[in-house]
Amino acid sequence: MKSRSISKTTRSNFITYGIVIAAYLIMQALIAADQVSSLLNGLLVPLCIYVIMAVSLNLTVGILGELSLGHAGFMCVGAFTSSLFSLCMEETLTSSMIRFPIAILIGAAAAAVMGLIVGIPVLRLKGDYLAIVTLAFGEIIKNVVNVIYLGRDASGFHFSMESTLALNMDETGTVLIKGAQGITGTPKDSTFTIGVVMVLITLIIVLNLIHSRTGRAVMAIRDNRIAAESIGINVTKYKLLAFTISAALAGVAGALYSHNLSSLAATQKNFGYNQSIMFLVYVVLGGIGNIRGSIIATVVLTLLPELLRSMDSYRMLIYAIVLIVMMLVNWSPAIIDFRKRHSLKNLLGKAARKEAR
Amino acid sequence: MKRMISLGMAAVLAVSMTACSSGNSAEETTAAAETTAAAGDAAETEAAGDDAAETEAAAGGTIKIGGIGPISGGTAIYGQAVMNGAQIAVDEINAAGGINGMTIEYQFEDDENDTTIAVNAYNSLKDWGMQILMGTVTSLPCVAVAAESANDNMFQLTPSGSAVECIQNDNAFRVCFSDPNQGAASAQYIGEHGLATKVAVIYDSSDVYSSGIYEKFAQEAANQGIEVTAAEAFTADSKTDFTVQLQKCKDSGAELVFLPIYYSEAALILTQADSMGFDTQFFGCDGLDGLLSVENFDTALAEGVMLLTPFAADAEDELTQSFVSKYEETYGGTPNQFAADAYDAIYAIKAAAEQAGITSDMSVSDICEAMKTAMTEITIDGLTGTGMTWTADGEPSKEPKAVMIENGAYTAM
Incomplete structure (x- = not known):
């Protein structure tokens, strides 16, 4: 009996990996057959980025049970550090196959450090307070990045928080980070294949974490903190662990993001709180704590507004309606009840019972 | 858990409400672009105009010009001005017989002043069959799109992308001054x-x-x-x-x-x-x-x-006056310099295409190669300057004009 229950979670995990790999293979086949519009082709990498964001946020929201509204801030840190690395090393490390993985690792590490720094004071808070502080933190990261000026010339790096003129560089100098205008000229290293590999790595990390001893400890804290503490679980340690891993994965997504476009700036649109809430929407609609669900919700909600482009101004309207409908279908008690009574499994089960009779 | 769900619900509502409102504001403004976009063949595109003679122009085929800019969100005024300004130029050119007998098909996509969406819009226009890009309007998205267009070797003329990096590739030119x-x-x-x-x-x-x-x-x-x-x-x-x-x-x-x-x-x-x-x-x-x-x-x-x-809406010359009156008549409100830049951009494309002898069956890359050379050879008298010329690095050369506000109107100094 016991071995059966374990194989069930393993099987569920493999279904999730299988969906991602199957989607990848289908897309690759379609690309090879030249059946993919350039719009969809351009959306493949952003899709991977948002899936990673949704899965990593699900770790904080669904597994750790803490509402974080600053997830885009960690993505921002990952994006800028990895982009900076690539820009500096572009001449020395010409092969993008070596440079890009290092850039991703650096982005993840920087975001993890940020997650740790933020996590130590912030995770003492609970519920709404945590949400407010993480929201503020996301905004702070964005605004700090917006005043950083960094340049490089023969004598090394120059840093300023005023303007590029204040960097005092000689003629050989190039400006790497230009305040609110961000970084331009990041090499375009992100590809769909790398994106999918990163999605799979993210899934392996998160799913294995959930089903490990650590994951069970984290979920115990979520369900009842006092009970968990009373049986000797180190609450701070496990909370920080989950939060830091979640931030690191957001850093990976940031690295993919910054290497997908040649200009990178921290704006309200890409790293602001609206974006953080967008990721939360993916998680909530896909099901809090349900990794596979958040992947599907992300794909649907990212593709929808772009594929509806042909409908021009109605697209945002339809998008909003779909959001509301999905929300109702997923969370309204009446509909959940209806779904339970009329689910496929239920119908098949009924038919099977009838036959047996 | 329950609190979290309710918070999440509130968040979704907030998001969907903003999505709704921005959708609505874009609705009326995209109407103009829709009429052109919806038209399947060249003859129908002309429906916006009124001359029967112009259908003859369709004999030369069509050339597809795409535009990208923010027509919803905080910078929507700039994108809308460009969209409308270019539309006026396109209608005028089509009414006068098109470029080398080719009618212009013009479609404008929203980028919400966001780099990712701008690239999506660019890809979407490519699917539509865009041959020449007139955009993007704002600088940062322009840099992102410029990298893509350089990759595809598509001719790009930005009306108002003024950052230095916007035209760092040799396929890109601009109408406005650089910062x-x-x-x-x-x-x-x-x-x-x-x-x-x-x-x-x-x-x-x-x-x-x-x-x-x-x-x-x-x-x-x-x-x-x-x-x-x-x-x-x-x-x-x-x-x-x-x-x-x-x-x-x-x-x-x-x-x-x-x-x-x-x-x-x-x-x-x-x-x-x-x-x-x-x-x-x-x-x-x-x-x-x-x-x-x-x-x-x-x-x-x-x-x-x-x-x-470079542009004052109440300048005395005939070109400006006819443009301003057309703009006011069609879209209401006084055009700003973004609209004027876009108008000049379309005429610059026309002049360069005629100089280079572009035909509608040329590939995107061939058009780009021919246009790149032609851009440096043309001289345009437009709304934003007379005798505008371009250098190979994509910068325009024109005289800035200083105006002073006197008695509630712009007066040239």
């Missing part, structure tokens, strides 16, 4: 005309346009013997209260305040300067164009403001 050019030109103008020796600057550090102009201005000011007594920055998040910046400018003893910013903030600055009794000379760049049409703004405050702009 550094405007900064240097402003400093030279102030220096040569002896307007002031002590200048204070208020600029938007989160904006490429504004800080680009400021940096070059500060460099050139030193050569012109101008002392920059105060350089006060604000960002997009804090652009409602300028009293601190104004007070510092006042205390520094500046004779002139340089405002390399857009008109909506400038209107606030002028109002606040007036209420704190700070009476000085204000000088701006083309971003100040539109100052007189700001709602609830006492235009008397703008008296004596000088600005360097």
Whole structure:
């Protein structure tokens, strides 16, 4: 009996990996057959980025049970550090196959450090307070990045928080980070294949974490903190662990993001709180704590507004309606009840019972 | 858990509401683009015009020009101006027989001033069959799209992408001045005309346009013997209260305040300067164009403001007047320099395409190669300057014009 229950979670995990790999293979086949519009082709990498964001946020929201509204801030840190690395090393490390993985690792590490720094004071808070502080933190990261000026010339790096003129560089100098205008000229290293590999790595990390001893400890804290503490679980340690891993994965997504476009700036649109809430929407609609669900919700909600482009101004309207409908279908008690009574499994089960009779 | 769900619900509602409202605002403005986009073949495209003769032009095939810019969100006014300005030029050209007998098909996509969405819009236009790109409107998305268009070797002419990097690839050209050019030109103008020796600057550090102009201005000011007594920055998040910046400018003893910013903030600055009794000379760049049409703004405050702009809506020449009257008739409101840039961009594409002998069956890459050479050979008399020429690096060469606001109207100086 016991071995059966374990194989069930393993099987569920493999279904999730299988969906991602199957989607990848289908897309690759379609690309090879030249059946993919350039719009969809351009959306493949952003899709991977948002899936990673949704899965990593699900770790904080669904597994750790803490509402974080600053997830885009960690993505921002990952994006800028990895982009900076690539820009500096572009001449020395010409092969993008070596440079890009290092850039991703650096982005993840920087975001993890940020997650740790933020996590130590912030995770003492609970519920709404945590949400407010993480929201503020996301905004702070964005605004700090917006005043950083960094340049490089023969004598090394120059840093300023005023303007590029204040960097005092000689003629050989190039400006790497230009305040609110961000970084331009990041090499375009992100590809769909790398994106999918990163999605799979993210899934392996998160799913294995959930089903490990650590994951069970984290979920115990979520369900009842006092009970968990009373049986000797180190609450701070496990909370920080989950939060830091979640931030690191957001850093990976940031690295993919910054290497997908040649200009990178921290704006309200890409790293602001609206974006953080967008990721939360993916998680909530896909099901809090349900990794596979958040992947599907992300794909649907990212593709929808772009594929509806042909409908021009109605697209945002339809998008909003779909959001509301999905929300109702997923969370309204009446509909959940209806779904339970009329689910496929239920119908098949009924038919099977009838036959047996 | 329950609280979290309810919070999540609230978040979704908030998001969907913003999505709704932005969708609505875009609705009416995209209507113009829709009419062109919906038309399947060339003859139908002409439905927007009214001459029967123009259907003959369809014999030469069609050329597809795509446009990208923000037509929803905070910078929507710029994108809408470009969309409409270009539409007027396209209709005029089609009515007059098209480019080399080819009718123009024109489609405009929204990028919400976001780099990712701009690239999506670009890809979407590629699927539509775009052969020439007129865009994008704002600088940052333009840099992102420029990398893509360079990759595809597609000819790109941005009406208003003024950051240096927008046209760093050789397939990209622009109609407006680059930011550094405007900064240097402003400093030279102030220096040569002896307007002031002590200048204070208020600029938007989160904006490429504004800080680009400021940096070059500060460099050139030193050569012109101008002392920059105060350089006060604000960002997009804090652009409602300028009293601190104004007070510092006042205390520094500046004779002139340089405002390399857009008109909506400038209107606030002028109002606040007036209420704190700070009476000085204000000088701006083309971003100040539109100052007189700001709602609830006492235009008397703008008296004596000088600005360097390539386009003034009440210029006397025939071209400007016909453009302005067409714009007012079709879309309502006075066109700003973005609309004028877009209008000139379409005519520049026309001139270059005729020079290069573009035909509708050429590949995107061939068109680009031919257009690149042709762009450096043409001379255009447009709304934003007479005798405009382009160099191979994509920069236009035209004279900046200084105008002063007198009796509630722009007057050339």
